[in-house]
Amino acid sequence: MSHSAVDAALAHATHATRPAASITPIPDALSHHSTVSAGQSEPADPVLFVTSELADFVKVGGLGDVSAALPRALLNHYDMRVLMPAYREVLESIWPIHVIDHLPGLADIPACDLGRIELPEGLTVYVLICPELYDRPGSPYLDESGQEWEDNAIRFGRLSLAAAQMAMESSGDRFEDQGWHPDLLHLHDWQTGLAAGYLRWNNDETPCVYTIHNLAYQGLYGPEYLTRLGVPESAFTPQGLEFYDRLSFMKAGIIYSNHITTVSETYAREITTPAFGCGLEGLLSDCARDKRLSGIANGIDDSWDPQTDAYLACAFATNDWAGKRANTDHVRRMFRLAVSHGPLFAVVSRLVHQKGLDLTIAAAESIVRAGGQLVVIGCGEPAIENALRNLEARFPGAIGVHIGFSEREARCIFAGSDYLLMPSRFEPCGLSQMYAQRFGSLPIAHRTGGLADTIEDGVTGFLFDELSQQDFQKAIDRAFRIFGCTELFYAMRRAAMAIHYQWRLSVTPYRRLYHQLMVPAGVTAHSLRHVSI
Ligand SMILES: Nc1ncnc2c1ncn2[C@@H]1O[C@H](COP(=O)(O)OP(=O)(O)O[C@H]2O[C@H](CO)[C@@H](O)[C@H](O)[C@H]2O)[C@@H](O)[C@H]1O
Structure with missing residues (x-):
């Protein structure tokens, strides 16, 4: 068979680009607010992207890649900034850290400083400087012998609390960095799930998007952590963050966020079934029914190019x-x-x-x-x-x-x-x-x-x-x-x-989602929240 014959046989299924990811489904009632047109000039709304990994400093798996690429891809449309812990890799990196604020503790969560780093391509990263929690060898989640850090609940409680403190409108000490204050939190995986809870327990309506990269890791801790993390006892119910007598960071993210996304459309469907739902399939089915659950596929960034990748023994192109x-x-x-x-x-x-x-x-x-x-x-x-x-x-x-x-x-x-x-x-x-x-x-x-x-x-x-x-x-x-x-x-x-697999294709549905959740002029956050979910 010749090249061209084989190519023709394959052509029907060969994508030049993959089909655009879509939020499934977009609530009709909001679709007139959610029009995103390419030519339209929008104010750069401030968004805080909260993550436990960022490939610029530390990457355990795919979350690190997504955290490095997605905020950068959204920078053209939003004033996106990232919040993460100042792990040892961050403290020892070449990028200077400017300390800009101090965040109070809560219960067993210690107070910490907030630093700011300017990364290439205009990405601002806020880092939580709390050496007793983050300045240590090992990975973000495990010690050098491969065991989970025994204080992970406090470590990621600290991250979640910081995100909430930075977003809170009502606090006497409203966070601002040279006029920047987040209007929306984009939370990632269980390590950040409690942030949405801390906001709601303080009657704060700042919209939260919660992205599940892996439902299998849920952040489950004994009930004694309610007090240790300053979580109100009234939240420890099956309708709140209780999961079979344990406190679940993952469930907090799902319950208290306005919208849940996961990283492909098929997985968004799968997690509503017992085979993939890890015990949360009932809750996630309710989210899907209420149009609060969407699948938005990840992209890959431009560095993944065999023609330009400096790591390769030999650059090559198709047919070479x-x-x-x-x-x-x-x-x-x-x-x-x-x-x-x-x-x-x-x-x-x-x-x-x-x-x-x-x-x-x-x-x-x-x-x-x-x-x-x-x-x-x-x-x-x-x-x-x-x-x-x-x-x-x-x-x-x-x-x-x-x-x-x-x-x-x-x-x-x-x-x-x-x-x-x-x-x-x-x-x-x-x-x-x-x-x-x-x-x-x-x-x-x-x-x-x-x-x-x-x-x-x-x-x-x-x-x-x-x-x-x-x-x-x-x-x-x-x-x-x-x-x-x-x-x-x-x-x-x-x-x-x-x-x-360009990030551009994933950016459009995220923009639509952010746009739906941000408060349009004349609509209060409270009323929007109840229209949208
Ligand atoms: N030893 C090693 N050396 C160098 N690089 C290594 C490595 N081991 C893994 N990697 C890299 O780590 C990344 C792994 O990402 P994946 O998305 O494939 O899986 P992961 O389960 O970590 O991510 C979770 O989150 C992502 C992001 O949403 C989802 O795509 C995924 O399905 C979900 O399980 C890839 O960049 C891979 O090349």
Whole structure:
């Protein structure tokens, strides 16, 4: 088959751009307020984006990437600023910190200073300077031995409280930084969920958008934390933040925010079902019924470009398969793999149950027997790390494993691999498969969440329906067969590399949502809140 014939066969399904993400559904009653036209000049409304990770300083997973990219993508339309803890990586970074305020404590939450950092591309970041909570080694969530920090409730209670304190209108000491005060909070994951609660318990109506990047991490703590975090006892009910006798940060975010988003349309539907709802499916179904739940897909930023990425052994473009091959050779050397003409499979992932590494480990031998090789970079649960180390020891020269986190190596692997394995049990959006596609590596993934929305089976990757070893193996077998049909394989690569997951496409639905929730002239926040939700 010629290139053009294969391309024509694929053309019906090959996107030059992915379909625009949409808020589902937009309340009709507000649609006249929510018109966002490109030419319209709007005042730059102030929005505070509250996050526990920012890739400029510290990234554990996808939240760090989204926090670095989405506020920047929205800067053209809003005066977006970010709030995060001043972890050690922040205190030791090259960017000067100007201390601008002091925020009081509450119950066991200590007082702290508020600093401001100016990052490239005009992004202002507020940082919570509280060395007793944040200036330590390890990751934002775990100590160096991989255990959760035992004071995480206080650490992220501090973050949530700070966001609320900065937004509160009624406080005697209204926060302002040279005239800047947030009109809307955009909260992310359980670490920030309590912010919406602190506002409502103080009768403050500042609108909150709460984005769920991963429902599986909920921030659940014993009832003694009510007092320790200064949460009113009246909130500890099933209608409030109680979740089976425990205090839930995640539930606080869902209950007290005006609107909930998650990071793909499929995951937005999935979390209303028992299989994916982690016990919150009833509440989330109510949100969906009340039009308070939407799926807005993530994008990827422009740095993910194989033609300009300085980390790669060799820059390459579509159809420059010799250039891509140079990256494959480089990855083989990095991982001490034998010279080979078989396909190179890859994993770039946090090593946690969610990501289905058990299926990948079980499939590894068959990949090697069929003439393939496998490289893995990741870190996480010690049992998975050990199983991968064992695999490398069993198949020297065919399987290479790096336990650790390296942006450089991750980018080289996306560029050098032929296939990326993602048998995730669930995947709210997934960024790795989009990075892989951009770099001409075809994802082999479970049809779930954002994977189902971003991969077209047999065109831009491979999807399997049932999360079973057998179905995963069948998808791998298909990948081997396609690898043997060079024309078809290259056509799939071209299709994958042609997709542009631009943040621009996600910005429009976020703007619509912000616009709905911000108070239009003459409408009080209170009345709007009750119209919109
Ligand atoms: N060892 C390593 N070295 C270098 N880089 C590594 C790495 N391990 C992982 N990464 C990188 O970390 C990011 C992982 O992002 P994902 O979105 O794929 O998953 P994650 O589960 O962390 O994010 C959660 O939040 C995001 C954002 O909303 C959702 O897309 C996702 O579904 C949800 O589970 C990617 O940029 C990947 O390349």
